[in-house]
Amino acid sequence: MTMRGLSALPLDDDLLDRVMTFCPTFGTLGAMVLASKGFHRVFQTHPKSIMRAVAYNIVGPALPQALRLIRYPHPPPEDPIDMATTCPEDHEPSVMTDDEKKLLQENAEVVQKLENIYSLTTKDRTSKTSLLTSEESWRFRRASYRIMLYCKLFPGNIYSFDELEDLDDVQIAKIRRQRTAVLNEYPTDELLEIFSVVKFIGGIFVEVNGGIDSSDDLDVLLSAGPAGAVSCWEDRDASGLDEDLLNLLDGDENNNLFTGYFSLPFQNIWATRNIKPPKEDEPASKYVLDQVNGANDTCSHCATPGGLALLTQANWDRQQIFSTQLLKAKLKSNQTLTFPFAQAAGNLSDAESLGCFIAGFFAMSRRAPGFEDWEVGQSYCQPCLTKYLEEHAWIWLLEERVKTGWVPPEDCWYGYNCNTQTHKLAHAQQKNHLCVPTRGSV
Ligand SMILES: [Zn+2]
Ligand SMILES: [Zn+2]
Structure with missing residues (x-):
């Protein structure tokens, strides 16, 4: 049945509303609203809830984290507590601008790709498409969006070489307090999810580069976040990353702005909360996955465990x-x-x-x-x-x-x-x- 044919039927408004909430993309919703007066009228009555439903179809239950990422103001506030609490994760329906819809879709694609890589390397090596359960996927995505926000607030390419050299210890200490405050907003179990996903992202950079020379270099690469990790995985090297960021690798040894990019805030938070820190050698599946498939499988030829x-x-x-x-x-x-x-x-x-x-x-x-x-x-x-x-x-x-x-x-x-x-x-x-x-x- 055509859309026009559908709208000619005497369907009640609740049904039209319900149909629109099933749209898989904003493009489909837009076409539906344009094609029929009935849909247009109902959409105008409930734009927030319908947009929210379509955004949920695109992003899933990590929508509050995805919305905070795209709505966080730029430039961010400087006070650490303000920085941590500005633009909280939004659980309420709201109208979305065209720019927001586009960013939401783009970020969702990055997170989907990252989840596919996570699944392949951490959950089940036999499928290129994620086999995470809905619960595991939610944890992974929630952590990924929060990491994206963190990397957006503390980007690797924000300072030129000269500016980096001019940063004094007081300024670096302030930025470290900001980083700690931003992560300290999350409850411990969700912070551990972030810890695992950061570990996984670091593993991507190590694998595609055939090893990383120093932990400082890895800290710089981590600032490229999920989008950088996906690009490196697809290219099988780091050359596609931002040039300013690549210039920081093997750079000035006196610059310690990126030292402990994630690890220092984590250490501060574990200590403040009096929590035993997670072990460095724990697998990236811990805290996110309930089950790993094929963890004890052996080589089909020589039976070596792998x-x-x-x-x-x-x-x-x-x-x-x-x-x-x-x-x-x-x-x-x-x-x-x-x-x-x-x-x-x-x-x-x-x-x-x-x-x-x-x-x-x-x-x-x-x-x-x-x-x-x-x-x-x-x-x-x-x-x-x-x-x-x-x-x-x-x-x-x-x-x-x-x-x-x-x-x-x-x-x-x-x-x-x-x-x-x-x-x-x-x-x-x-x-x-x-x-x-x-x-x-x-
Ligand atoms: Zn010969
Ligand atoms: Zn073998």
Whole structure:
């Protein structure tokens, strides 16, 4: 039935009101209100409750935290207590401006992506989409929005290098009091949720950078918040972050504004509340998740325990890859192959292309001996998956080249083990080395 047809029916106002509250986005609501006089009339009667309902459909039960994030005034008040109590989390229906609707939607997308990553790395490694229960999701999102607000109040790029140098101890102490006051507004159980989500976000920065040199650098990166973490995860590095923030990494050692960005306020609050601090080595699932799936799983090949760190189709892109290093034996030093291999592999710098590349190794018609029963749905430890990729990279390259019309020359007797291919270009060009050796190495 068309919208116009629906509005022509003698539906009572309560029903029209109810229909509008089911809109999944503000765009759908807007179209409905424009398309029918009946909807328009009812919307004008109850704009606050209908908008609130649609906002809830977008954000979920963390809506009060999401609204505070977008409505917090700029610049913020300077007094720590004022800063902590301004624009409290709003549980009442209210009219939303177009800018607010847009920001709400954008932030909801960031938090949804972050939850998907959290679920994949902390809850269940087999699904790219969040498998958190509604209760777990609520805790996670509530904490995420509060972290976003914190990072908005204390951004990493607010001061230039020169301004940072000019900050004296009194000013830094004041900012630290502000940070403590802002977090101190939350009850302890919800503060522990924030602690866990901060730990998870820190873990993203560590993983995509292949480690972090210092806790100060990690503190700077944490100020990029959930949006920064999502961008780093998708890009598999930190280069997409704000340039001013990146400049702070390995920066002036005298600048300690970011030292203990989250950890110092937490320490202050645990001490003031006389609470035993959470342990640093506690998993990021604690305080948010009721259950973790597959925590005791082992590698399908070698039975090494791996839990959530095991690699499977949904999380292959967590594997760090330098493509030409995957070429077997002496092939990685054959210049006539390394370039075509890198070209065929393409740009593996982001998570999506990396996942597709590894998927291709499981879709090959030919398998190396001993790997015939490996399947995409199984989970492997990092060394085993690396071994699988190494044993198949040369076969994959051979298939890819043949697909594009390449006719291999005669096989070299020594195949991928041939030493001559590494230093005699003519030999490397005249013989095919993408083959199993039939004689001992030279
Ligand atoms: Zn293994
Ligand atoms: Zn050879």
